[in-house]
Amino acid sequence: MYKKPSAKGGTAIRRLMTEYKQLINDGPDGISAGPIDEDNFFEWECLIQGPEDTPFEGGVFPATLTFPKDYPLSPPTMKFTCEMFHPNVYKDGTVCISILHPPGDDPNMYESASERWSPIQSVEKILISVMSMLAEPNDESGANIDACKVWRNDRAEYGRIVKANVRKTLGL
Amino acid sequence: MDADITDPSDWLSTPLSSLSTLDALLRCRICRDLYTAPMVTECAHSFCSLCIRKCIAATPASEHPCCPICRAAVTEVKLRRNQVVEEVVGWFRAGAREGLLSVAREGGKGRKRARVDDQDEKRSEAASSAAAEVRRSTRARPTAYVVSTSSSTSLLTITSSYQEIPPSPEPTTDGAYVNLDDDDDGLVPCPVCDKRMTVKQVTRHIDSCLSLKANTSSSSSTTPSSSTSTKPKTLLASSSTTPPHQKRLPKIQYSMLSEPKLRQKLQDLKIPSHGNKQALQARHSEWVSIWNANVDRSVPRAKTQLLRELAAWEESLDRFPAGSRVSAEGLEEWGVKHKGDFRELIAQARRNLPKRAEAKAEVEGEAELESDKAAE
Known part of the structure; x- marks a missing residue:
């Protein structure tokens, strides 16, 4: 399944290959992730299922993960490739969540170091965190101010917009 | 796989x-x-020597290095095997x-x-x-x-x-093992002088070798010669001594060094010395981590192997330029290849969806269309 030449590509690739293998054999429910092209283990595509009992329920949201060459010392970046109306997701789809920030880099000065990136975190942990982020937005870190406002002031409207996006991602 | x-x-x-x-x-x-060469931190967590050293080296100078697991402060010199x-x-x-x-x-x-x-x-x-x-x-x-x-x-x-089945261990009573990687020729190195010979020869040779060494150098070996006759293999495993040149390299305060001086340092270490100061600094730091992690191994590897590791690291930096994006075709192909996954997830999503009128109206065949859309 894997191509041989990539195996010698250093620590980052080895670690990514191990994670990929483990996700295939023993991945959590509602999550699917893997490299887009097995010649380049630094770009992954992933799918996240909308958590139950939230407006995201029933949706399947595609995103890309881009890994740095010194992974896992530095975290990857994550970007939804579908429309995503959420207080912690920038309008271009980039996810803003504490696990994706190294301890030294805190753009919003609100995150405690214990929730931040560390080399023992993983793709699996990120995707699980993002899933719980969908269920419980953190309105202290506004990545999408409009979404923040709607979420805070008009929960019903928030639910409507999100559900409309869910139907869009499913092609309904 | x-x-x-x-x-x-x-x-x-x-x-x-x-x-x-x-x-x-x-x-x-x-x-x-x-x-590989596990090291225990002050907070009692273990990591490969190379992993934790690289992790510490990657910590910005403005911060104190911390344990990746519990975030307690760690100090490189306090790592123990x-x-x-x-x-x-x-x-x-x-x-x-x-x-x-x-x-x-x-x-x-x-x-x-x-x-x-x-x-x-x-x-x-x-x-x-x-x-x-x-x-x-x-x-x-x-x-x-x-x-x-x-x-x-x-x-x-x-x-x-x-x-x-290469390479296999030979478990001994006290849990030590002999790395058979090294004796394809059926010979084992003398723990004192590293000369290769058969196990029988070692037991005879070792006494003379030790006395020879005692004469030439004042540093006395801790090798328990009494156990040589009973457990020669255990002796070999536990006394795979670190050659004297395997000393840890000190860290450098890069900001204190000019580019030519740093380049000279790399030349002295006999590692590649091309590139600007940033490249030299990254390479030196990587080399210090690789080198020191090798010292922590019970069977250290040869310098040529370490140089290869350094070259592989350098190559991995060059191979994927920052922000390299996959082509749209690649993405599409991926969508096609994982159509099954998409379909399954979508089917699952549908099942979970509360029974809605619009969901009911859906036709089975549209799943394919959706998966393509989802892939984009």
Whole structure:
């Protein structure tokens, strides 16, 4: 399944290959992730299922993960490739969540170091965190101010917009 | 799957699925590989020497390095070798894992073993015998599998397994192991002078070698010569001494050095010295980590190997320029290849969707269309 030449590509690739293998054999429910092209283990595509009992329920949201060459010392970046109306997701789809920030880099000065990136975190942990982020937005870190406002002031409207996006991602 | 990449989930589909936990415990949480030269931190967490050193080196100068697991402060000079873990991993990696796994996998198929003298069966028999050896000591009891360990045949195959399954460990009574990687020629190095000879020769040679050494240098060796005759192999394993040149390299305060001086440092270390100051600094830092991690190994590798590792690191930096994006075609192809996954997830999503009128109206055939859209 894997191509041989990539195996010698250093620590980052080895670690990514191990994670990929483990996700295939023993991945959590509602999550699917893997490299887009097995010649380049630094770009992954992933799918996240909308958590139950939230407006995201029933949706399947595609995103890309881009890994740095010194992974896992530095975290990857994550970007939804579908429309995503959420207080912690920038309008271009980039996810803003504490696990994706190294301890030294805190753009919003609100995150405690214990929730931040560390080399023992993983793709699996990120995707699980993002899933719980969908269920419980953190309105202290506004990545999408409009979404923040709607979420805070008009929960019903928030639910409507999100559900409309869910139907869009499913092609309904 | 690449056989080279192993992970704890390998055990899950076998009757020995609980070994997945042991497998996970013997892995560094940073690289997810079995420990190489494990080091224990002040907060009692273990990592591969290279992993934790690189992690510390990557910490911005403005911060104190911290443990990746508990975020307690760590200091590089306070790292200590975790020798027991190293020995356990050495045994596990060198053949026990492979052997146990093959037993487990066959057990999972419900296959009953009958004959051991069949040539074709010899390899798997060898592996299972090695595993049986393991089983006796760990008291793990797989249910679906029976191996006879008392017969002389299995003893024979244990011996033959060393030729057939490289590299295999030789567990000794006190848990030390001999790295057979090094003695393909059937010879072992003298622990004192590193000269290669047969085990029998070593026991005779070692006394003369030691007295010779005592004459030439004042540093007395701690080798327990009394045990040489009884346990020559244990001696070899425990006394794979660090050559004197394997001294740890000091860290450099890069901001205090000019580019020519830093370049000179790299030249002195006989490592590549091209590039600007940033490149020199990154390379030097990487080299210090590689070098010092090698010193922590019970069997350090040769400098040529370390240089190769450095070159591989450098190559991995060049190969994927920052922000390289995959083409749209690649993405589309991926969507097609994983259409099944998409469809399954979508089907699952549908099932979970509250019964809505618009959901009901959907036709089965549209799943394909959706998966393509989702892929974009």
